[in-house]
Amino acid sequence: MDDPARLRIPFPCQHDGCLRAAAIVEVSRRGQLYINDEQDIIYRVFPDAQGTIRIIGFLPYTSFASQVPDLAATILAVQSIDAAALYALDRTWIPFYCPDCDRSFCEDHWNLKPIFDWGFDHYSGTCPVGHPHFIDHC
Numbered sequence: 001m002d003d004p005a006r007l008r009i010p011f012p013c014q015h016d017g018c019l020r021a022a023a024i025v026e027v028s029r030r031g032q033l034y035i036n037d038e039q040d041i042i043y044r045v046f047p048d049a050q051g052t053i054r055i056i057g058f059l060p061y062t063s064f065a066s067q068v069p070d071l072a073a074t075i076l077a078v079q080s081i082d083a084a085a086l087y088a089l090d091r092t093w094i095p096f097y098c099p100d101c102d103r104s105f106c107e108d109h110w111n112l113k114p115i116f117d118w119g120f121d122h123y124s125g126t127c128p129v130g131h132p133h134f135i136d137h138c
């Protein structure tokens, strides 16, 4: 299996006619040379984590990293740009994906508003078709 230290794959927006990327999905394998503070905390809290996953270039406040318990399955889903498979692994990983549409959308096509409670708390709104969507900061 191809097991790079860090994988970055753009997921295209699937709104008709949109040429933008919905977001870039980054998967980092544990044990790579450079880890940031966020990854350091994740590895302390989740000693069994095999790596981390992060969303780049979607909405502000959604680029937090999450622990990856099964790196092989995660890398396979990201390399095949299979948002449904990623969503099945963990439904909090890819906030740009609408499971009801089975499509990914860029931030221009979501109708989402950030809700603040002292700091950022969550996004709430709908996908382009009107399915309700909620993105929590975990």
Ligand SMILES: [Zn+2]
Residues within 6 Å of the ligand: 098, 099, 100, 101, 102, 127, 128, 129, 130, 131
């Ligand atoms: Zn939808």
Ligand SMILES: [Zn+2]
Residues within 6 Å of the ligand: 013, 014, 015, 018, 019, 020, 105, 106, 107, 108, 109
């Ligand atoms: Zn778009």
